[in-house]
Amino acid sequence: MVKVKSRVLPIIPLSQGAVLLPGTTLRISILNRSDVAAILANIYSHAVKPKPDAPITIGCVPLNSSYLSPDGKLLLDGTKGSKAAKYETDPMSATAKDLFQYGTVAKVSGVQGRRPGEMSLVVEGISRFQVDKVIQERPYFEAEVVHHEDADVDITNTEIVQLFADLKQLSRELLALVRLSSLLPRASTPAISPITARRLEVYIAQKNIEDAGSLTDFLAHIIDASPEEKLRILSALSVQDRMERLTEMLQREIRALQKNGRILTVTTTTTPASSGFDIERLLKLRADQAARRGGVLPPGFGGGFPGGGSQGGEEEGNELDELKKRLDDAGLSPDAQKVAQRELARLHKMNPAQAEYQVCRTYLENLAEIPWTQTTNDHLGADTLKRARQQLDDDHYGLEKIKKRLLEYLAVLKLKQAVNADLESQIKHSTDDKSQLQATRTKRMIDKSPILLLVGPPGTGKTSLAKSVATALGRKFHRISLGGVRDEAEIRGHRRTYVAAMPGLIVQGLKKVGVCNPVFLLDEIDKVGGSNFHGDPSAAMLEVLDPEQNHTFTDHYVNIPIDLSKVLFIATANSLDTIPPALLDRMETIQLSGYTTLEKRHIATHHLLPKQITSNGLKQEHIVLPEDVLDKIIGSYTRESGVRNLERELGAVCRSKAVEYADAKDSESLKSYNPSVSVADLDTILGIERFDDEIAEQVARPGVVTGLVAYSTGGTGSILFIEVADVPGGGRVQLTGKLGDVLKESVEVALTWVKAHAFDLGLTADPSEDIMKRRDVHVHCPSGAIPKDGPSAGLAHTVALVSLFAGKAVPPHIAMTGEVSLRGKVTPVGGIKEKLIGALRAGVKTVLLPAGNRKEVREVPQEVRDGLEIVHVGSIWEGLGKVWPDADWPGERGWEVESRL
Template sequence: MADLKRRIEAMEPGSEERKMGVREWRRLKRIPQGSVENGVIRSYLEWLTSIPWPNSTRLKTRPFLAAARAQLDADHFGLEKIKKRLIEYLAVPSRNGKKGVKGPILLFVGPPGTGKTSLGQSVAKALDRPFQRISLGGVRDEAEIRGHRRTYVASGPGLIVQALRKAGRGDVVMLLDEIDKIGQSNFHGDPAAALLEVLDPEQNHTFNDHYINVPIDLSQVLFICTANTLESISTPLLDRCEIIQLSGYTYDEKMHIARRFLLPKQLQANGLDASQINITEPALLHITTRYTREAGVRSLERAIGGVVRYKAVEWAESLDGTAQTQQQEGTSSRTSVSQLKEYKSLVEEHDLEKILGIARWDGEEREREERRGVVYGLVVMGQGEGGILPVETIAVPGSGKLKLTGSLGDVIKESGELALSWVKRHAYDLCITNSRTEDPLKFPDPIDIHLHLPAGAQKKDGPSAGVAMTCAFVSLLTGTCVPANIAMTGEITLRGRVTPVGGIKEKVLGAHRAQVTKVILPWANRKDVEHDVSPEIRNEMEFVFVRTVREALEAAFGRGTLGWRGESLLLESRL
């Protein structure tokens, strides 16, 4: 009781929290100690006095920008653009530790395993602030955020206040993990709507928890949210966050991460040191390319862990055999790696199949063929990793119809119809027909075109396959092949324009992994390549930016390969 009174007196005079504390303290003294209400009030006062109020804690500031850069570089390899953005945001609180400076609201969006959660921990270390993580996955009750009212039995404050109490300081770095997986609105309330006040710098200085019932200042808290996708996050919530995209790692970055972080971590976890296992560079590259297929590095870490555990078993068996031999010979000296003749510390590429089994991916995307009617497009898969996808077309006897297969959505089906309409409109210009009135699918013989996108079990949608479909139709009807080292993406319009698409960095990285040397992209996406794609990849690949379908055809087939009948007129409808 004396400790409660001392903490109430330490609060700022005249503040709301002190007034509430004094009022409840006077009620507590009038109520007998054996009553239920006495325990309720006492529990409330303990929560009220344990929250870091502005007068009870002092914000700590120190020169830290150099340390922040060093901390981010020590914990994460690559992600240079992300680190630059973080340093820009962290520089504002470092210049002024006053109460008026509001903490930014950052939202890290990216595939699993790309380092979103660990980036938040690194920021907290660089700032020398306490770190608190709140997992929002599956939270479906608004009271989890705002707390329960004191009228309920065993009520308590929400997750935000609980994190503040654990941290003990008002300038905590608070990570709201998996914000895209928060429960939807139901009869318990909408937890995503409750976060609107928490994540608004203009409102969160007076955050009201239902249990505490006193305005709490969250303006000094640095909120960092993480998500795998933006589709399930409400628009008002997205408007309050500064979105920072984290894309997948290149194979070169994964190799560095494996050497610098993953392998030492697995060695320590399995009781080995660096002298007892040596994975060669070709073996590590084989693990990265053939045994894992992801944007992050979690599967890579599991594969490396499998290799380390296999060598740990070999080491233990060799150690037992050597100890038994020494016991029979009557010697008891310390055993080194060189003395274990049966143990081989080197792990080479041909050893991996025995250790990890048959490779899950055999590099089929690299074994492409140059064939009539087949073009390679660029896609972004569900895990956030880019890749190439063959667009296959064949002509079969029929009545001039288009058949689309491969688990396609409505938008990608419309792209196929758009592409065929453009090809029909310019069939005479491409020397496919002898007059502008002839249908290339009905003259000289009626045919159907069947377009397929493997694999059939994977759902596919989006408008970015328009350019690839157009090139596939032109290749099929003219007999000219597109080289297998070319991949393309872009949305098309009926007028023959090529409009921008998303996921450029992921698509370019996927093309680079598939050893594609020439990529055809929309002209409006050239800034994405300059800003998001590393210079090493830009130097190894040729990028062609196109504004129209005709430019895309010339880039894909080669200038002068298709026989154009003069300049075709571009007709526009104007209202």
């Protein structure tokens, strides 16, 4: 082995079990591999222009194995058979101590994959190297390595020549056995196809002893070898050591194929060739006899080859015994136990060549994999509620209703388990008769998990909240995406009479998690397909999500009642409109409103920004985002209910600072790098502002009133100006601003009330005079392109009309919301939390709310309540008194004047 001068090389840690050898090709998945992207970006940014065709080389280093030392030496004998924990490391979280000491210099050939989730980096191994010193670990590994090139093979060394000859002979034998085993019935499928094996035979025959090193690496790559064996080949710098280790591997593979393939010799003593006896005729005769006896082959004639029946029968018997043991260990329910015994008896009587045999066996294997009684022990210790509350608070900000409901479930579950523990203790120490003991057992409290439905806009944390629940409970988590499911059989499974039948999504989820009390997330339940010729999937969910029925849920494939009452189902939806009423009635609905600006600021500061800083290869001190800059991003660049777009914009800011930091680092002028981001920088980084905030007027004008809306363009609250003007005319009312039917009706009600109380308001001198007799009124809401509708602007319209006709300006710092009736009552409206936050953001000081909305104010953040003066009014007269406290209205009938209509 010839050493080459050391150099610095970017390193890619391979996934657990993957090994790249010189002369071979490997595909490295780049999904969630930010280090691979960082390496390629750095290489391409420093590419030398005069040599555009120069190969791009990187270092591929496997991860350590629990059975080998970092330099490739076997650990103590027996380690592999011991119960030592398997060494598992995620390549993204690997450190320098997790890397194997040897690796392969690789050339980047390209990227393959049709879809984004399947993209892989294709690399070709060139030569070995030894890791001398790791220079950096993040954002990607860099290390000083020492290259090792294979020395010329000494053809005068008889030992090496004999090893090479044995190596070629063993490889030819292995490939011949691979081709032969593909012809045998029920033989294990070889890792190499017969056509590939033939091509490899030709390739090996063309190799000379000078190519011993490359041939050894190539054969170690194609044969069925464990990762540890490939690591030992990689660490063998001497060609002779490499050939010795590969010879042992080839001999083992040949023995395995000879045993599993049942390659036996047909002797001439039984059927002499000279006698002209036809073996095929004998086999056909015996098969016909077996068919007349019910499919049981006589001893010595199994599997289609004379003399092979005894061994095949023993193998089949061992497999059935193993299946019976798995069924016994599965803890089947009484109904499942009866079915399993019946099907297992049928299986013993069947000929394995029958098509029904595999169907029956697959069914029993599915029964053995379903967790009938296996459960996960919940984390219900002394500080259960405290830990769960801390877990939910760490993962999500706000969402108090759902957190409260989950903590209630935990508390109830803890109390039930305490009661059951006391009953078990009584039964254990009791001396009563069997009837009394049975009565005590019936007092056990059954756990019926709630079925929750989280309804809210996209990006508000519904899916991630379910994961946090599973973490807080210490249970297994499984997600089932129901979006676009149109076939009832996907929920309930296919009946066994169909070809390729399989269980439904629910049973498959139970098989995957392996316990009967997991947390199941039914994602996008509002997007399940409706009734069609495949059935109704939403109707199939009725039994799954009914607490009174799901303890006997029956899958069409299993056809045995399965208890789903211990499963904690959490469904998510964006809207309730598309969920059938019968299905909606079975779930406990919890509304998740969109995040407010204050909540978005907290989430961005404590969760999104640190995540993006780490994802983009920066450190916390490399970027400083002041609060005013964060508010600008939230208000002017993202108008949404959730935080997905906010995370994207923060990622864009971090990437921009990453470019600045990388340039400063390359030019060795880090002192000139400014980590702070200003409001002026956002125009360069994110472009022009996409949204404008409505700001309260500074000058008061008659006929102009500030209203409130709960949901503007991005699902957040804001203010809405209502402008009223009168012109000479004949009493016509004109409405503009893309108003909906509800808002138009609010204007009509407000105008009718003002006309009915014109004399009381001092707008006319004669009670019978019509104030609209010689004028037209034009009501306009700016931002005409945005649709506006909802029962929340009646009070604002009424005050605007009074302001116009009386010539009194409404103070600009006052905003109001509420619907009105013809009797002058101010009725409650929705979206109070969003409206108040929008008013505070727009600079409003005082807000008039309906008296019926007092209870909703308690859910508003304390910061908003402290920044606004909230006044509750029950009637229009009371609202007018708050707007103009010094006004002296003629007609002293007080503020309780009712309509004369």
